[in-house]
Amino acid sequence: MNKxxxxxxxxxxxxxxxxGVYKWMELAKQANCEVMExxxxxxxxxxxxxxxxxxxxxxxxxxILTINDGFTxxxxxxxxxxxxxxxxxxxxxxxxxxxxxxxxxxxxxxxYSEWLRHPEVATCTPxxxxxxxxxxxxxxxxxxxxxxxxxxxxxxxxVNRFEQFLLxxxxxxxxxxxxxxxxxxxxxxxxxxxxxxxxxxxxxIKFAQSKGRLGHIHVGESNRRVPGFEGKTNMDxxxxxxxxxxxxxxxxIIMEPFMKMGATTICCWRxxxxxxxxxxxxxYAKDGAAFLRxxxx
Numbered sequence: 001m002n003k004x005x006x007x008x009x010x011x012x013x014x015x016x017x018x019x020g021v022y023k024w025m026e027l028a029k030q031a032n033c034e035v036m037e038x039x040x041x042x043x044x045x046x047x048x049x050x051x052x053x054x055x056x057x058x059x060x061x062x063x064i065l066t067i068n069d070g071f072t073x074x075x076x077x078x079x080x081x082x083x084x085x086x087x088x089x090x091x092x093x094x095x096x097x098x099x100x101x102x103x104x105x106x107x108x109x110x111x112y113s114e115w116l117r118h119p120e121v122a123t124c125t126p127x128x129x130x131x132x133x134x135x136x137x138x139x140x141x142x143x144x145x146x147x148x149x150x151x152x153x154x155x156x157x158x159v160n161r162f163e164q165f166l167l168x169x170x171x172x173x174x175x176x177x178x179x180x181x182x183x184x185x186x187x188x189x190x191x192x193x194x195x196x197x198x199x200x201x202x203x204x205i206k207f208a209q210s211k212g213r214l215g216h217i218h219v220g221e222s223n224r225r226v227p228g229f230e231g232k233t234n235m236d237x238x239x240x241x242x243x244x245x246x247x248x249x250x251x252x253i254i255m256e257p258f259m260k261m262g263a264t265t266i267c268c269w270r271x272x273x274x275x276x277x278x279x280x281x282x283x284y285a286k287d288g289a290a291f292l293r294x295x296x297x
Contacts, residue, residue: 004289005035005254013262031285040069043098051101070110077139078113092143100150108155108188108216144182155215157188160196170204186215202243209247224258228291241295
């Protein structure tokens with residue numbers, strides 16, 4: 001059965017938001033999750049010795065570590081400015097090297113351009129999109145060699161139209177991977193984004209997996225609550241988890257819920273946790289993990 005994990009962004013706007021990687025790991029374990037997912041800033045800031053210490057702690061806890069993050073305007077590897085692209089390329093290499101030292105085997109996110117990059121309406125033509133895509137591929141041809149050397153699957157996150165414009169569907173993502181041509185070029189598919197962009201979520205999962213490009217999955221309700229929250233859903237979880245099983249995808253499934261109003265970077269403008277304290281938040285995540293396992297059984 002697929003291992004279930006929890007993204008540390010779940011703790012946004014709680015007292016655990018700055019608790020650090022060891023506490024996030026403890027909370028994920030309390031929620032009966034086998035995988036913890038964190039950002040790149042935490043691992044890059046560590047010294048080599050700190051990475052080795054954390055790697056041992058993750059193993060001792062029986063946990064698995066994955067990384068999720070992307071680029072900003074200042075280091076967009078698909079930017080027009082070559083100096084900006086170079087900053088992004090070098091940052092990506094540092095992240096991949098840190099992952100190698102930690103034993104983390106997949107980096108997912110909008111790691112092919114800038115998160116929340118919105119082109120000017122007047123310039124957003126098919127030709128412009130193709131141009132930016134080419135810039136991203138040019139940068140990625142250098143970065144992917146480091147990913148291959150470090151044994152890391154580089155998973156491009158396919159997101160909705162409001163968060164990026166290059167990869168909005170599994171089909172676009174698969175073609176990007178094929179054009180890059182590396183076995184380490186994979187996709188992150190997310191139920192929240194697929195619910196907006198795909199004709200059928202189950203078909204998108206099966207398609208990406210059939211092409212050998214499905215490297216990671218994020219899950220959440222259509223409003224980004226924990227899967228199965230309070231028994232209410234707009235998502236066809238039987239079909240989604242059925243597609244996971246039918247396709248033969250054996251990778252990780254990471255819950256990425258945003259329940260607190262403080263998660264303003266992803267536009268959560270109300271408290272969807274019912275004012276939950278940390279213990280209740282852990283309980284919600286634990287219930288979500290159990291819900292997913294029930295659908296996979």
